[in-house]
Amino acid sequence: xxxxxxxxxxxxxxxxxxxxxxxxxxxxxxxxxxxxxxxxxxxxxxxxxxxxxxxxxxxxxxxxxxxxxxxxxxxxxxxxxxxxxxxxxxxxxxxxxxxxxxxxxxxxxxxxxxxxxxxxxxxxxxxxxxxxxxxxxxxxxxxxxxxxxxxxxxxxxxxxxxxxxxxxxxxxxxxxxxxxxxxxxxxxxxxxxxxxxxxxxxxxxxxxxxxxxxxxxxxxxxxxxxxxxxxxxxxxxxxxxxxxxxxxxxxxxxxxxxxxxxxxxxxxxxxxxxxxxxxxxxxxxxxxxxxxxxxxxxxxxxxxxxxxxxxxxxxxxxxxxxxxxxxxxxxxxxxxxxxxxxxxxxxxxxxxxxxxxxxxxxxxxxxxxxxxxxxxxxxxxxxxxxxxxxxxxxxxxxxxxxxxxxxxxxxxxxxxxxxxxxxxxxxxxxxxxxxxxxxxxxxxxxxxxxxxxxxxxxxxxxxxxxxxxxxxxxxxxxxxxxxxxxxxxxxxxxxxxxxxxxxxxxxxxxxxxxxxxxxxxxxxxxxxxxxxxxxxxxxxxxxxxxxxxxxxxxxxxxxxxxxxxxxxxxxxxxxxxxxxxxxxxxxxxxxxxxxxxxxxxxxxxxxxxxxxxxxxxxxxxxxxxxxxxxxxxxxxxxxxxxxxxxxxxxxxxxxxxxxxxxxxxxxxxxxxxxxxxxxx
DNA sequence: CTGTTGAAATTTTTT
DNA sequence: ATTTCAACAG
Numbered sequence: 001x002x003x004x005x006x007x008x009x010x011x012x013x014x015x016x017x018x019x020x021x022x023x024x025x026x027x028x029x030x031x032x033x034x035x036x037x038x039x040x041x042x043x044x045x046x047x048x049x050x051x052x053x054x055x056x057x058x059x060x061x062x063x064x065x066x067x068x069x070x071x072x073x074x075x076x077x078x079x080x081x082x083x084x085x086x087x088x089x090x091x092x093x094x095x096x097x098x099x100x101x102x103x104x105x106x107x108x109x110x111x112x113x114x115x116x117x118x119x120x121x122x123x124x125x126x127x128x129x130x131x132x133x134x135x136x137x138x139x140x141x142x143x144x145x146x147x148x149x150x151x152x153x154x155x156x157x158x159x160x161x162x163x164x165x166x167x168x169x170x171x172x173x174x175x176x177x178x179x180x181x182x183x184x185x186x187x188x189x190x191x192x193x194x195x196x197x198x199x200x201x202x203x204x205x206x207x208x209x210x211x212x213x214x215x216x217x218x219x220x221x222x223x224x225x226x227x228x229x230x231x232x233x234x235x236x237x238x239x240x241x242x243x244x245x246x247x248x249x250x251x252x253x254x255x256x257x258x259x260x261x262x263x264x265x266x267x268x269x270x271x272x273x274x275x276x277x278x279x280x281x282x283x284x285x286x287x288x289x290x291x292x293x294x295x296x297x298x299x300x301x302x303x304x305x306x307x308x309x310x311x312x313x314x315x316x317x318x319x320x321x322x323x324x325x326x327x328x329x330x331x332x333x334x335x336x337x338x339x340x341x342x343x344x345x346x347x348x349x350x351x352x353x354x355x356x357x358x359x360x361x362x363x364x365x366x367x368x369x370x371x372x373x374x375x376x377x378x379x380x381x382x383x384x385x386x387x388x389x390x391x392x393x394x395x396x397x398x399x400x401x402x403x404x405x406x407x408x409x410x411x412x413x414x415x416x417x418x419x420x421x422x423x424x425x426x427x428x429x430x431x432x433x434x435x436x437x438x439x440x441x442x443x444x445x446x447x448x449x450x451x452x453x454x455x456x457x458x459x460x461x462x463x464x465x466x467x468x469x470x471x472x473x474x475x476x477x478x479x480x481x482x483x484x485x486x487x488x489x490x491x492x493x494x495x496x497x498x499x500x501x502x503x504x505x506x507x508x509x510x511x512x513x514x515x516x517x518x519x520x521x522x523x524x525x526x527x528x529x530x531x532x533x534x535x536x537x538x539x540x541x542x543x544x545x546x547x548x549x550x551x552x553x554x555x556x557x558x559x560x561x562x563x564x565x566x567x568x569x570x571x572x573x574x575x576x577x578x579x580x581x582x583x584x585x586x587x588x589x590x591x592x593x594x595x596x597x598x599x600x601x602x603x604x605x606x607x608x609x610x611x612x613x614x615x616x617x618x619x620x621x622x623x624x625x626x627x628x629x630x631x632x633x634x635x636x637x638x639x640x641x642x643x644x645x646x647x648x649x650x651x652x653x654x655x656x657x658x659x660x661x662x663x664x665x666x667x668x669x670x671x672x673x674x675x676x677x678x679x680x
Numbered sequence: 681c682t683g684t685t686g687a688a689a690t691t692t693t694t695t
Numbered sequence: 696a697t698t699t700c701a702a703c704a705g
Contacts, residue, residue, distance in 0.1 A: 060695085265693080428682085
């Protein structure tokens with residue numbers, strides 16, 4: 001047994017072999033947090049805990065799969081002679097995914113239908129919008145908050161378990177006047193979900209929480225797990241914390257791992273309070289801190305330690321590394337966005353020349369659209385890249401349309417699905433869609449009532465096919481890929497009528513058909529895709545082939561937990577980092593600081609922070625109106641001295657236009673315009 | 681009731 | 696620049 005502990009440092013070893021008492025591991029960035037958790041899972045199994053009695057909660061599904069894979073490796077190393085235990089039966093996933101599994105199985109105890117549908121954020125907003133309109137809130141004299149805002153308020157109340165009144169006062173003061181209307185709206189929203197057998201993201205947690213409260217089912221559920229391990233605890237919200245308290249009332253068997261310095265999800269109602277106040281909750285809590293960083297060079301750590309030093313409240317820790325050699329991180333001032341793009345690409349290619357593959361380099365940014373210019377330029381030069389975060393493949397209109405067919409077949413009461421797919425037919429708009437869904441609801445979800453409906457002229461030919469398709473799918477036992485194929489056959493002509501650039505969209509649908517084959521059944525596919533949306537088409541298509549190499553582009557949020565040899569943090573201008581949207585309160589600003597810290601600590605060997613000086617107001621227009629940006633406030637003088645300060649002109653530029661390889665011309669039309677502008 | 685057109689408002693991060 | 700809302704013609 002000791003052999004597997006050999007790779008671990010003393011603090012990690014202590015965490016891995018800790019007994020049954022509640023344990024908090026405060027693990028700084030890159031301190032081997034995942035390794036520790038993985039070894040602890042393996043250790044528990046080796047010590048005789050039944051895998052199925054271990055619950056491992058992670059932030060993404062991918063993280064869960066990765067951890068279990070590694071835990072198996074560790075178990076194998078332990079050489080537990082006969083009947084080697086495996087981690088495959090550990091219950092693992094995100095809070096939401098685990099909740100779904102438990103609720104399908106035990107939800108009946110609290111009157112939840114087994115076949116409930118799950119709404120993603122957009123679906124929830126759509127439903128909210130329908131109610132907002134039908135309650136006549138849309139056209140009041142003073143304008144009522146939009147669907148997205150309503151949803152945010154609702155979700156925040158639920159997740160932080162706070163009263164609407166306090167929530168409005170604290171976070172949405174400009175909506176205070178609408179308190180009474182919002183109450184009515186939220187009541188209607190809750191009732192409507194109940195009538196349609198629909199759960200939204202928040203409901204998954206709420207119902208899990210409630211189920212744990214049930215005298216019989218709750219007891220069984222609570223006794224189901226001996227050990228509960230939670231990763232990224234700093235990004236849990238109050239509701240999630242309460243679920244944990246119910247799972248482990250006395251803290252026995254509970255291990256949570258997190259880093260308060262990396263808490264970046266407060267907009268989703270996550271609160272650092274959970275981790276900061278855990279010692280009060282469990283008086284016998286053991287706190288272990290991991291400070292040895294295995295990821296970054298010492299010069300990078302010296303810089304990032306200074307940055308997080310600006311934070312007010314945190315568990316004190318000073319990260320260090322024995323990788324003392326290394327380049328100091330660079331703070332690069334660029335003339336404008338184009339200059340920044342140019343600089344980043346040049347550096348990326350230089351690193352690739354010296355043997356650092358593109359996939360070992362990442363460009364990080366605060367908001368998804370910050371990478372637009374860069375994406376355009378990378379495409380132009382045929383440099384492959386893969387973007388994480390931002391608009392997802394499954395959020396595009398055509399994928400949502402196709403999924404709406406499957407969803408309605410699965411749950412005919414799901415009005416949002418109906419309201420999405422019915423108006424695809426000409427002659428059917430919101431009004432007719434609503435009345436059709438009402439008929440369907442009245443019949444208890446029997447599609448044959450639609451056969452009697454007289455469709456308007458515009459779609460009377462296609463209507464019967466639509467009805468037969470849905471009725472067929474509803475009771476279909478066919479393979480999922482075949483079902484998707486049927487939908488695709490019916491839907492493709494509609495796609496061409498309803499959207500521009502139908503061709504690439506049609507290709508996406510073909511791809512979705514392939515992917516459907518991988519799921520056990522329709523319900524599983526729908527749930528998994530809404531709970532863990534693949535971040536791009538490539539992601540959906542499966543693991544990338546070993547031989548292709550692509551640069552990683554990612555929002556900082558989506559970069560959480562990952563690392564690269566070279567990291568470029570772009571648009572580090574005040575207003576972007578911190579985002580102007582998030583500078584109302586000191587707490588928000590502090591979160592933006594942590595976000596910046598997360599970005600910087602992704603780097604192993606090279607770190608570049610770039611900041612354009614000038615922002616043009618009309619990015620593609622002829623106007624030359626621009627404003628000047630300040631570098632981020634998170635690099636004040638005493639922090640900045642840990643960086644090399646550069647401007648792009650310090651670095652010798654390659655001679656313009658002399659690059660011989662085709663498709664990578666150095667002189668773009670924008671360069672020419674910029675040079676022209678230097679004349680005045 | 682649908683579908684189109686023009687005017688007005690708004691712009692982050694995501695399970 | 697994109698999304699949302701109101702007005703109007705069919």
